[in-house]
Amino acid sequence: MTGALGDTACRSAPELAPRAEPSGLLSGRARTQWTLDALSWALPLLIAALVASRAWDGPGWARALIVAAAIAIATGGAIAGPQLRWRRWRYDVRDEEVDLRHGMVTVVRTVVPMARIQHVEVRRTFLSQTLSTATLVLHTAAGAVEIPALDEHVAAALRDRIAELARTPDADDDR
Amino acid sequence: MTADAEPERRRLMDEPARRLHPAGVVLEAAGSIGGLVVPIVAVVLLGASGGGLARSLVYGLVALAGAVVLGIARWATTTFHVSPDGIALRAGILSPDERLVPRARIQGVDVVQGPLHRLLGLVELRVQAAGGGKSAEIVLRALDPRQARELGALLGHPVHEAEPDARWRMGAGDLLVAALTAPQAGILLPLLAGAGALAQETVRDGGGRKVLDLAPGGLGPLALLIAGLALAALLLSIGAALVAFGGFEARREGGLLRIRRGLLQRSSVTVPLARVHAVRIVESPLRQPLGLAAVRIETVAQGEEPAAARTLLPLVRRADLTHVLGSLVPGLEPPAAPLAGPPPRARRRYTLAPALAGAALGGAATLVASAAWPAIALLTLGGVAYGLRAYADAGWLLDGTHVTIRSRRVGRATLVARARRLQAESLTRTPLQARAGLATLEIAVGAGRRARLRHVEADVAAGLFARLRDLAIGVR
Numbered sequence: 001m002t003g004a005l006g007d008t009a010c011r012s013a014p015e016l017a018p019r020a021e022p023s024g025l026l027s028g029r030a031r032t033q034w035t036l037d038a039l040s041w042a043l044p045l046l047i048a049a050l051v052a053s054r055a056w057d058g059p060g061w062a063r064a065l066i067v068a069a070a071i072a073i074a075t076g077g078a079i080a081g082p083q084l085r086w087r088r089w090r091y092d093v094r095d096e097e098v099d100l101r102h103g104m105v106t107v108v109r110t111v112v113p114m115a116r117i118q119h120v121e122v123r124r125t126f127l128s129q130t131l132s133t134a135t136l137v138l139h140t141a142a143g144a145v146e147i148p149a150l151d152e153h154v155a156a157a158l159r160d161r162i163a164e165l166a167r168t169p170d171a172d173d174d175r
Numbered sequence: 176m177t178a179d180a181e182p183e184r185r186r187l188m189d190e191p192a193r194r195l196h197p198a199g200v201v202l203e204a205a206g207s208i209g210g211l212v213v214p215i216v217a218v219v220l221l222g223a224s225g226g227g228l229a230r231s232l233v234y235g236l237v238a239l240a241g242a243v244v245l246g247i248a249r250w251a252t253t254t255f256h257v258s259p260d261g262i263a264l265r266a267g268i269l270s271p272d273e274r275l276v277p278r279a280r281i282q283g284v285d286v287v288q289g290p291l292h293r294l295l296g297l298v299e300l301r302v303q304a305a306g307g308g309k310s311a312e313i314v315l316r317a318l319d320p321r322q323a324r325e326l327g328a329l330l331g332h333p334v335h336e337a338e339p340d341a342r343w344r345m346g347a348g349d350l351l352v353a354a355l356t357a358p359q360a361g362i363l364l365p366l367l368a369g370a371g372a373l374a375q376e377t378v379r380d381g382g383g384r385k386v387l388d389l390a391p392g393g394l395g396p397l398a399l400l401i402a403g404l405a406l407a408a409l410l411l412s413i414g415a416a417l418v419a420f421g422g423f424e425a426r427r428e429g430g431l432l433r434i435r436r437g438l439l440q441r442s443s444v445t446v447p448l449a450r451v452h453a454v455r456i457v458e459s460p461l462r463q464p465l466g467l468a469a470v471r472i473e474t475v476a477q478g479e480e481p482a483a484a485r486t487l488l489p490l491v492r493r494a495d496l497t498h499v500l501g502s503l504v505p506g507l508e509p510p511a512a513p514l515a516g517p518p519p520r521a522r523r524r525y526t527l528a529p530a531l532a533g534a535a536l537g538g539a540a541t542l543v544a545s546a547a548w549p550a551i552a553l554l555t556l557g558g559v560a561y562g563l564r565a566y567a568d569a570g571w572l573l574d575g576t577h578v579t580i581r582s583r584r585v586g587r588a589t590l591v592a593r594a595r596r597l598q599a600e601s602l603t604r605t606p607l608q609a610r611a612g613l614a615t616l617e618i619a620v621g622a623g624r625r626a627r628l629r630h631v632e633a634d635v636a637a638g639l640f641a642r643l644r645d646l647a648i649g650v651r
């Protein structure tokens with residue numbers, strides 16, 4: 001397999017000293033935000049399950065099972081999910097690239113070269129504003145990448161820093 | 176990043192304002208009529224039903240006059256400024272929009288000539304810029320060809336043709352084959368299959384007598400209908416290919432790539448070679464068995480162009496690919512060395528999902544009609560066969576500064592990209608992949624084209640990821 005990488009790549013492994021994995025954390029309030037976000041479907045689900053178990057005259061254990069399943073899904077999605085998601089999210093903004101790693105089950109590592117970033121956006125919702133968090137959106141020609149639920153002042157500082165770095169023209173001023 | 180456009184903007188606006196060619200009024204009016212065609216027809220019909228021909232004619236004339244007035248207003252409110260710094264366009268009747276593309280952001284300049292343009296001896300100039308959808312494009316609808324040449328030269332994207340260093344033309348035979356193997360031609364297959372099944376049925380029902388019975392009354396018209404539909408589909412496909420690719424020519428003039436195509440609407444796309452970040456070789460299921468492929472170029476320009484606009488070669492023999500691409504887009508030809516593939520233990524990961532999908536589809540069909548039960552086995556086997564193909568097709572190669580990734584969805588696609596120009600890359604690992612020591616690598620190029628290398632050795636994927644990252648940020 002190494003053959004395909006050629007002499008320039010895999011074989012000279014020491015040169016490839018892997019840069020540090022990303023280490024920045026999202027805002028601690030991200031968890032609260034995601035939990036509140038999840039309530040918008042978790043609560044209706046619970047209510048629907050309760051109503052269904054009342055209305056349906058099936059065996060008692062089956063009705064209990066419906067309610068239990070709804071409670072499990074709701075707590076999983078609204079409480080455990082945000083906790084795990086927050087614990088897995090890491091980001092780093094370096095001079096030459098933005099490095100992200102996230103994913104509760106499937107782990108995704110994404111790198112976007114700084115020179116490819118066309119513009120930066122700070123996105124807020126009503127909920128995120130009350131929690132003073134904001135989402136940083138990095139736009140490239142090939143689409144956007146998000147760093148969700150950062151502390152508002154961190155997001156603003158990152159936006160300014162990335163805007164400054166991204167302005168440095170690329171070698172062929174070609175994005 | 177509007178800030179760094181400010182000085183350019185000021186300097187540009189100091190340039191004298193230019194206008195489109197006056198005959199542009201006709202084009203604008205025709206455009207408005209095109210947009211109003213439904214209301215106009217409705218009004219005319221309404222008039223016809225209410226008060227006879229005279230009134231509907233009056234309505235029609237009123238609409239026409241409206242369109243002309245609108246055309247004049249549009250023409251009068253459209254001005255543009257051009258200098259070696261870039262191009263700015265101000266257009267709009269009530270709320271003028273202003274668009275500015277600095278020279279460095281220009282990805283390419285296209286010259287388009289529709290039938291009406293040809294009648295008036297005018298051209299349309301489209302300046303492509305990076306990013307942002309429709310607003311990434313400045314369209315000058317009506318220009319004198321000489322003025323178009325002047326603007327192109329000013330912006331550093333000459334639109335007049337020079338002596339080519341390499342040239343590829345599409346012959347009539349190629350056009351016919353392209354039409355016959357186009358995705359639209361896929362409609363033919365079920366029709367032919369239906370005809371075949373029908374014929375078989377008749378024969379099996381046996382007896383010359385029965386066939387004779389059926390032929391005049393039952394089977395004849397049906398067969399005729401199927402043949403008619405097949406013919407219509409065929410003609411449609413040939414027509415579409417002619418309209419899109421009639422007179423197709425791709426040429427390289429030094430560092431410029433020029434693609435000319437189209438029968439009714441002639442367009443000529445000019446892209447600097449350095450702005451071609453990747454080429455994508457697509458072998459569709461109909462074409463691959465015949466050793467044929469199509470090639471697209473990937474740039475960051477994303478005007479609202481149809482797919483055909485970024486086609487470099489509508490149809491090319493696989494055997495000629497290296498030679499043709501080597502002369503048109505040197506460096507982006509498919510590598511001569513064989514690609515490395517995923518390890519053998521990844522094979523079942525490629526086959527399992529399509530096999531399950533096939534089984535599920537067959538199961539669903541059986542639920543609907545129980546006689547369809549053989550579909551479960553057939554579709555499962557089909558899924559396995561597809562998965563094995565996808566496994567065999569998957570491959571990659573890092574060749575100096577170019578990365579090649581080959582994969583299959585419906586057809587087989589090979590992306591050859593300049594690693595320095597990658598927009599983003601990501602490395603994905605599901606829990607099952609983590610247990611098996613495998614990973615999936617995805618790269619994004621140009622205006623969002625992605626190529627995915629699934630289930631390769633985790634350390635190989637990580638090595639490639641790290642190397643591509645270095646190349647993309649300019650580490651040698």
